[in-house]
Amino acid sequence: xxxxKSYGLDEINVNLDTINVNFPLIITPRWDCSLDFLTNFMEKxxxxxxxMITSYGAVLVRGFDIDTCPDFExxxxxxxxxxxxxxxxxxxxxxxxxxxxxxxxxxxPTNYPIAQHCEMSFLPAVPRQLFFxxxxxxxxxxxxxxxxxFRVVYNEMNPKLRExxxxxxxxxxRTHSIVGEKYTHDVAAxxxxxxxxxxxxxxxxxxxxxxxxxxxxxxxxPNKDTFRQEWVDEPFQLHPTxxxxxxxxxxxxxxxxxxxxxxxxxxxxxx
Numbered sequence: 001x002x003x004x005k006s007y008g009l010d011e012i013n014v015n016l017d018t019i020n021v022n023f024p025l026i027i028t029p030r031w032d033c034s035l036d037f038l039t040n041f042m043e044k045x046x047x048x049x050x051x052m053i054t055s056y057g058a059v060l061v062r063g064f065d066i067d068t069c070p071d072f073e074x075x076x077x078x079x080x081x082x083x084x085x086x087x088x089x090x091x092x093x094x095x096x097x098x099x100x101x102x103x104x105x106x107x108x109p110t111n112y113p114i115a116q117h118c119e120m121s122f123l124p125a126v127p128r129q130l131f132f133x134x135x136x137x138x139x140x141x142x143x144x145x146x147x148x149x150f151r152v153v154y155n156e157m158n159p160k161l162r163e164x165x166x167x168x169x170x171x172x173x174r175t176h177s178i179v180g181e182k183y184t185h186d187v188a189a190x191x192x193x194x195x196x197x198x199x200x201x202x203x204x205x206x207x208x209x210x211x212x213x214x215x216x217x218x219x220x221x222p223n224k225d226t227f228r229q230e231w232v233d234e235p236f237q238l239h240p241t242x243x244x245x246x247x248x249x250x251x252x253x254x255x256x257x258x259x260x261x262x263x264x265x266x267x268x269x270x271x
Contacts, residue, residue: 024058
């Protein structure tokens with residue numbers, strides 16, 4: 001008699017990182033650490049995993065046999081089969097070999113920490129979820145991607161500052177040259193607009209921006225070949241599932257104090 005394989009919640013271990021904060025929720029294998037088990041478990045327990053993501057802010061899957069970028073993408077697709085490969089963000093990134101939806105986090109040295117931010121929060125349509133994977137831990141100190149619950153940021157913010165932001169709003173000015181930067185030590189390096197939109201046609205860029213409900217494009221610079229947008233936006237949004245107010249903007253991401261602070265906090269975590 002063939003025994004049906006179980007993919008219930010009793011087949012995994014679930015823990016919380018309670019040393020500093022009560023998130024993320026951590027899922028590890030109880031007996032079977034294979035990629036095949038993980039993908040089947042995710043498919044059969046999608047609603048539970050999604051509920052945990054909403055409740056805790058993040059879920060960390062650790063200890064399974066995810067050794068390559070295609071493995072990682074397969075695992076993610078088992079949980080979220082509808083992914084997007086269009087990237088309209090600011091930083092240089094590259095699609096990983098033999099994948100369609102998996103990109104490098106940033107084209108900077110691997111020991112650089114990634115500053116806490118809301119991914120592409122300045123766009124009219126933002127990613128609903130992000131999935132991060134570490135195929136090879138940094139051999140030196142640093143390189144981590146910090147997690148932050150921006151619902152907590154909103155709640156703990158000084159009410160006077162919150163009201164100031166609500167009143168004054170946020171002004172974004174976005175500028176991309178025709179030639180971007182790659183593999184740089186500058187964390188503020190920007191993509192070139194042809195790479196960002198997948199075309200060197202200004203008319204096509206304007207069409208795509210309009211289609212995506214973006215702000216009107218200005219072509220500036222001596223040769224009128226520098227992409228520029230300017231608009232005013234809200235500093236906060238409502239969580240799409242829980243309806244809680246969330247700090248959701250890019251105001252601190254490229255501020256001159258941000259990277260120095262992230263390096264300091266990174267040092268404090270590892271010393």
